Amino acid sequence: MSFTIATSLDDALAALADGARPIAGGTDLVVGARQGKDPLPQNLVAIDRLGELARVEVTDSEIRIGAGVTHAQLMVDASVVDHCTAIADAAALVGSPATRNVGTLGGNVMNGSPAMDTGAPLVVLGATAELRTASATRTVALDELWTGPGQTSAQPGELCTALVMPARPATSGSAYVRLEYRRTMEIAVVGAAASVTLASDGAIESLRVALTAVAPTILEVTGLDDLSGSTVDDGLLASVAERASGQATPITDLRASDRYRSKMIGVMARRAVEAAAMRARGEAVAVPVNRATGVGAAE
Amino acid sequence: MTDTTSTSPTPAASGAAADINAVSLSVNGAPYNVAIATDRNLSGVLRNEMGLTGTKEGCDDCECGACMVLLDGQPINSCSYLAIQCQGREITTVEGLASRDDLHPLQRNILAAGGVQCGFCTPGMLMSAHALLETNPEPTQEEIRIGLSGNLCRCTGYAKIIEAVANTAAETPVAPPSAG
Incomplete structure (x- = not known):
């Protein structure tokens, strides 16, 4: 085995070109290896000391979150909370404080779990993944990145360096909620993210909804365009819930049956849209929505 | 701040010992140098190489927190953290809380x-x-x-x-x- 600690991105990309696999917090990689899922890769390069991956950068046109930003940073970073609130909602639910201290956004995305909490928020915020090799950089849409449970279209030698989202109008809001049975070290039973932009009359200008843990990958709800121009009321929320439940194709496992997941994903989608719309109107809904509104596990 | 000027552990030159790495880290303010395999977890190194058995091994799966230590001041699950990733860093274990005569x-x-x-x-x-x-x-x-x-x-x-x-x-x- 070999193990190097990268001190620059170029170092890291050179090691990847030589066949090494990246490790940041190791909260999936090392845990998985110790559980016997997959042995630890023979060659590892640690990327957790790269300051260039740990930055959040906001310009007039986009927000760029480095792949090495930890969940603990995401949940309190002012730019993330302001511009990508759903990501902060999700990061605050990941694992435990110890997981969040070392686990990263890039790790969550590239692990490719259909139950990843940050995935649905990234989708509704229109994020793309930046993948780099020693010689090239490419931008990949998330629905092309995630190809199945635990699988991505990233090529050997490619490192996810950032998630990039377009800037959104001030009258926008986003939110992520999940169904959970306990508050810590939990995996989403189901989850939903929504992003809403409101027109000056308070009607919906645009709406996106994406779902967690109800399909082989994060699933964006399609066919919401006809809801533009509607006001956010019970009828609209019921319609979103029905479409989310209808499009979900969940499995049965030890956490929930497929029927329960299908029912509950509608409830989560409804609550996500409700919270996102409140934020779009400038009403305070604290991060994470699960705690602010009592959606999740009770005391 | 930690010293990150020498963060590349030097693998042993060759042969059967190729997987053994020299790792320097600080535990409760004291410098330690250990020779460990790449896949060793931090809790195991703390308990076996350093004799600091206050840190417990419970689930070995990041669920229970019995192995919690501080990495540069932040809690981590040491059961599932590679010891080699602690090169040049500061670890605090429960043994670092009490002073000589007084409990924390x-x-x-x-x-x-x-x-x-x-x-x-x-x-x-x-x-x-x-x-x-x-x-x-x-x-x-x-x-x-x-x-x-x-x-x-x-x-x-x-x-x-x-x-x-x-x-x-x-x-x-x-x-x-x-x-x-």
Whole structure:
């Protein structure tokens, strides 16, 4: 085995070109290896000391979150909370404080779990993944990145360096909620993210909804365009819930049956849209929505 | 801050020992140099190479928090953290809390409140609580619960542990922010 600690991105990309696999917090990689899922890769390069991956950068046109930003940073970073609130909602639910201290956004995305909490928020915020090799950089849409449970279209030698989202109008809001049975070290039973932009009359200008843990990958709800121009009321929320439940194709496992997941994903989608719309109107809904509104596990 | 000027562990030259790495790290303020395989977890190295058996191995799966230590001041699950990733970094274990003659206030308070029964979770609980109070000297009840949420206790029902953390916060004067 070999193990190097990268001190620059170029170092890291050179090691990847030589066949090494990246490790940041190791909260999936090392845990998985110790559980016997997959042995630890023979060659590892640690990327957790790269300051260039740990930055959040906001310009007039986009927000760029480095792949090495930890969940603990995401949940309190002012730019993330302001511009990508759903990501902060999700990061605050990941694992435990110890997981969040070392686990990263890039790790969550590239692990490719259909139950990843940050995935649905990234989708509704229109994020793309930046993948780099020693010689090239490419931008990949998330629905092309995630190809199945635990699988991505990233090529050997490619490192996810950032998630990039377009800037959104001030009258926008986003939110992520999940169904959970306990508050810590939990995996989403189901989850939903929504992003809403409101027109000056308070009607919906645009709406996106994406779902967690109800399909082989994060699933964006399609066919919401006809809801533009509607006001956010019970009828609209019921319609979103029905479409989310209808499009979900969940499995049965030890956490929930497929029927329960299908029912509950509608409830989560409804609550996500409700919270996102409140934020779009400038009403305070604290991060994470699960705690602010009592959606999740009770005391 | 940690010294990151020499962060590349040097693999042994060749042959059968190729997987053994020289790793330098600081534990409770003392420098340690160990020769360890790449896949060794931090809790195992703390317990076996360094003899610091206060850190417990419970689930070995990041669920229970018995192995909680601080990496540069932040709680991590040492069961599932590669020791080699600690090169040049500062680890704090439960052995680093007490001074020679006195228990740390958290230790004194958890004993006084009855927050210790079997004791297996206690070192991890103390490390999470210590990190919490370092960053948030006046936590609310909810903040204490979140701070300890990665630590399972099967004996006490948690109430007395939370009380001990609140008592420690209450008796500790809040100092003005200092460097470091």
